[in-house]
Amino acid sequence: MAGNAVIGQSGGPTAVINQSLVGVIEALSAAQKAGKIGKILGAKHGVRGIVNNDFLALDNLSKDLLERVAQTPSSALGSTRDKPDEAYCLKIFESFKKNNITNFFYIGGNDSADTARITAEMAKAAGVALNVYHVPKTIDNDLRTTDHCPGYGSAGKFVALAHQGDDADNRSLPGIKINCIMGRDAGWLTAAAALARVEENDGPHLIYLPEVDFSEERFIADVDRVFGKLGRCIIAVSEGVRYKADDKKSLLAEKIMSGGEVDAHGNRQLSGSGALADYLTNLIKEKLGKVIEGRTGKAPKLRVRGDTFGYLQRSFPTIVSESDAFEARECGRRAVQYSLTAPEGLSSGSVAMKRTSDSPYKIDFFPTALSNVARQTKHMPVEWIVNGNDVSAAYIKYAKPLVGPVPKPGKLF
Numbered sequence: 001m002a003g004n005a006v007i008g009q010s011g012g013p014t015a016v017i018n019q020s021l022v023g024v025i026e027a028l029s030a031a032q033k034a035g036k037i038g039k040i041l042g043a044k045h046g047v048r049g050i051v052n053n054d055f056l057a058l059d060n061l062s063k064d065l066l067e068r069v070a071q072t073p074s075s076a077l078g079s080t081r082d083k084p085d086e087a088y089c090l091k092i093f094e095s096f097k098k099n100n101i102t103n104f105f106y107i108g109g110n111d112s113a114d115t116a117r118i119t120a121e122m123a124k125a126a127g128v129a130l131n132v133y134h135v136p137k138t139i140d141n142d143l144r145t146t147d148h149c150p151g152y153g154s155a156g157k158f159v160a161l162a163h164q165g166d167d168a169d170n171r172s173l174p175g176i177k178i179n180c181i182m183g184r185d186a187g188w189l190t191a192a193a194a195l196a197r198v199e200e201n202d203g204p205h206l207i208y209l210p211e212v213d214f215s216e217e218r219f220i221a222d223v224d225r226v227f228g229k230l231g232r233c234i235i236a237v238s239e240g241v242r243y244k245a246d247d248k249k250s251l252l253a254e255k256i257m258s259g260g261e262v263d264a265h266g267n268r269q270l271s272g273s274g275a276l277a278d279y280l281t282n283l284i285k286e287k288l289g290k291v292i293e294g295r296t297g298k299a300p301k302l303r304v305r306g307d308t309f310g311y312l313q314r315s316f317p318t319i320v321s322e323s324d325a326f327e328a329r330e331c332g333r334r335a336v337q338y339s340l341t342a343p344e345g346l347s348s349g350s351v352a353m354k355r356t357s358d359s360p361y362k363i364d365f366f367p368t369a370l371s372n373v374a375r376q377t378k379h380m381p382v383e384w385i386v387n388g389n390d391v392s393a394a395y396i397k398y399a400k401p402l403v404g405p406v407p408k409p410g411k412l413f
Contacts, residue, residue, distance in 0.1 A: 002036055003102025003129075005336075006050065007058065008043040010108035010115065011081060012139065013074035013315050014151030015158075016328035020107050020135045021077065022070040023332025025058050032059070036340055038100065046080035046106070047115060051091040053098070070329065073315035084115055089122045096130060103131045103339050107332070109138035109149070113350055114374035120348040131342075133335040134350040134370060137328065139314055141188035144378045145368045146352035150331055153324030153402035155182075155313045156192030159236075160406050162309065163196035167203035167234055168409060174232035175303030176223060176284055179204070180277045182313055183238040185248070187211055187380045189313065191391045192399060193236035198408050203234025206389045210240035211380045213388070214252065219280075220287045222389050227288070239276060239308075252276060277306030321404045323361070327353065330365065338367040361401035 007024050009017060021042075031037040042056040043049035056077070069076050084092065096104070106116045113134045120132040136143050139155035159181055170177050181190040187209025194207060205226045208214060226233040243250040256279045281304050293299045331351045338349060346367045353363045384395040 002038045004039040004041060004100050005037050005103040006041045006043050006101050007105045008046040009075040009077045009079050010046040010112040013079060014137050014139050015073040015154035015315055015320050016150055016325050017107060017137050018072055018076045019070045019325050019328035020332040022066050023329035024105050024336055027333040027336030031340060042077045045078040047084055048080045048082050050095045053095055073317055084118055089119055093128050102129055105133050105135060105335050107135040107137055110375060113370060117370035117374040120370060131339045132348040133339045135331050135335045136351060139189055140183055140186055142186040142377045143373055144376045145372045147355040148402055150324060150328035153321035155189055156403040157321050158313050158316050158319045159189060159192045160195040160403055163193045163204050170232050170234055176233045178235045178237060178277050178280050178306040180237050180239050180308045184240040185210055185377045187238045190236050190238040191395055194391045195403050195406055201230060204236040205233050206235045207391055208237045208241050209380055209385055210238050210242055211245055211382055212385050213245050214241040214243055223284055224288055224291055274308040277308050281306040334365045343367055
């Protein structure tokens with residue numbers, strides 16, 4: 001009798017993670033009709049649902065329901081940040097044996113890929129017949145091997161449109177505005193703010209990413225230059241900016257935060273606080289004010305505001321990139337295909353994408369070993385960062401097809 005399959009979702013949700021879920025379900029349903037797969041189960045809250053035997057039956061769901069789930073942001077099965085150790089994996093295998101599960105599909109980012117790797121390696125060592133496929137997702141776009149990650153295009157579109165709206169607001173009531181954006185170790189999502197620009201002098205005027213050293217003195221000088229020229233300034237800052245790019249302990253957010261939550265993977269929850277935006281806002285008020293006063297002899301009254309986008313970036317409905325939605329679903333379908341056919345000997349692995357053309361934009365899908373993805377971070381190329389405070393045309397060329405078109409604002413002056 002054919003073994004059963006289980007699907008789980010893990011880590012931070014995205015606007016298209018359910019596209020991947022539906023892609024897996026669709027492909028498994030076809031395999032089920034062909035007698036290659038038994039039951040299709042969904043684990044509630046990822047591996048936690050597996051060890052608790054908390055499953056949903058995903059067989060015979062209506063096409064209408066699946067399409068509505070696919071169009072809905074966030075994780076329809078619920079998520080988790082549990083990191084399995086050996087004891088945890090043994091409980092997973094007990095559950096798999098009890099439920100006759102031979103195929104496990106895990107949709108998530110770096111840490112989820114690591115969970116898939118640990119599970120696959122321990123299953124092999126224990127002689128457990130199990131195929132494990134990781135389906136990529138992350139708004140951070142920081143998975144290695146793949147050209148980009150499902151979830152990034154839609155989150156990038158949100159960031160770009162939010163900055164376009166913020167720029168219009170800032171034009172009407174000029175001042176200095178700081179937006180802090182997700183990205184602990186990689187600046188991909190913050191960089192997407194640059195796609196808001198349609199004309200010269202559109203914001204954001206300054207962009208700061210974790211891949212280069214951050215200097216408070218240089219930051220104030222940059223803001224002074226832009227503000228002096230335009231009388232206003234929009235700034236996009238990654239939550240992971242640090243004084244030394246190669247030192248994770250030099251995070252500005254770590255410097256100014258005390259306490260805070262740390263998940264099972266050792267990540268401090270940066271986006272749950274507005275501390276970084278507040279710190280930079282006060283820094284500008286204090287230091288830029290003194291610079292201008294020293295130059296003019298008059299203390300300025302600066303209008304400075306800061307926002308932390310936080311979780312808003314992940315699951316905002318309607319602002320979804322078309323290519324992102326298509327690729328997320330296709331990654332789910334390919335995971336099932338690769339799990340059942342084991343191309344290149346990879347009955348366990350991860351789905352990746354390779355760009356074959358920029359104009360027109362085209363990508364190919366391929367399987368890769370879990371070890372190529374798990375626990376590793378793909379950073380923005382340093383050559384795509386200009387003067388430590390902007391991004392290059394090469395990044396724009398890379399990101400535009402992923403995010404899709406943004407509107408051209410109408411201006412009277």
